Amino acid sequence: RRGQAAANKVEEEITAMAQREEAELVSFFRKEGLDVYTPDVNAFRTHVLDVYTKSKYAKDWAPGMFDRIAKL
Numbered sequence: 001r002r003g004q005a006a007a008n009k010v011e012e013e014i015t016a017m018a019q020r021e022e023a024e025l026v027s028f029f030r031k032e033g034l035d036v037y038t039p040d041v042n043a044f045r046t047h048v049l050d051v052y053t054k055s056k057y058a059k060d061w062a063p064g065m066f067d068r069i070a071k072l
Helices: 001-033 041-054 066-072
Strands: none
Touching: 041 066
């Protein structure tokens, strides 16, 4: 239990640090006159899902496996 709690705390700290660093980089790039774009994650997910489900690989997965992964 303590090990998992410690791992969760480290994960939270690393995530917060990465988010701060990303915000600093975005600010720096914008100050340098660069455009910073935010991807449309839902559009990407929808497109990839469509391509995958129509591919030959989709039929090789166990029933329900794709849905379990998609929920993550």
